[in-house]
Amino acid sequence: MLKRMLAIMLTGMLLTMAVDFRPVNAQSRQDEPRVAKVRGDVLKLGVGEKAQVEVKLRDNSKLKGYIGEAREDSFTVIDSKNGSNQRVAYGDAQKVKKAGSGFSPRSWIILGAAVAGAVATWIIVKPALCDGGAQDRGPC
Numbered sequence: 001m002l003k004r005m006l007a008i009m010l011t012g013m014l015l016t017m018a019v020d021f022r023p024v025n026a027q028s029r030q031d032e033p034r035v036a037k038v039r040g041d042v043l044k045l046g047v048g049e050k051a052q053v054e055v056k057l058r059d060n061s062k063l064k065g066y067i068g069e070a071r072e073d074s075f076t077v078i079d080s081k082n083g084s085n086q087r088v089a090y091g092d093a094q095k096v097k098k099a100g101s102g103f104s105p106r107s108w109i110i111l112g113a114a115v116a117g118a119v120a121t122w123i124i125v126k127p128a129l130c131d132g133g134a135q136d137r138g139p140c
Helices: 002-021 029-045 104-131
Strands: 052-059 064-072 074-078 085-089 092-100
Touching: 002 074, 029 092, 064 085
Parallel strands: none
Antiparallel strands: 052 064, 052 092, 064 074, 074 085
16 A cells, blocks of 8 residues: 555656746735736836846846846846846846936925925015114014
């Protein structure tokens, strides 16, 4: 009985190795929108040395370089400094953005509001403090 069980187990392992079953990274339904967005971002940025990107992976590591190749299931990031390349599956990438894109529109709005607030404060506070030029101290 023991020999028969071992023979069946050994046969099963050999068949598994012969058929070459590989583990598949299953994607849940909630990951599909993120994967579609990453794929769209990669296609929008294009391929080549002008397509400089910063890729944030799901394990919070980051890759910098340019997109060397974009396939249906993955893309290749080539490091500009040393020329090494790394294939990244769309499911493994959390975010892809253009490298060195500068300030975001939100940052520009905050900066503009701060400058407008400083100018408005100067216009309102200076006349109140200076009292028509009678005082010699402060911002007058």
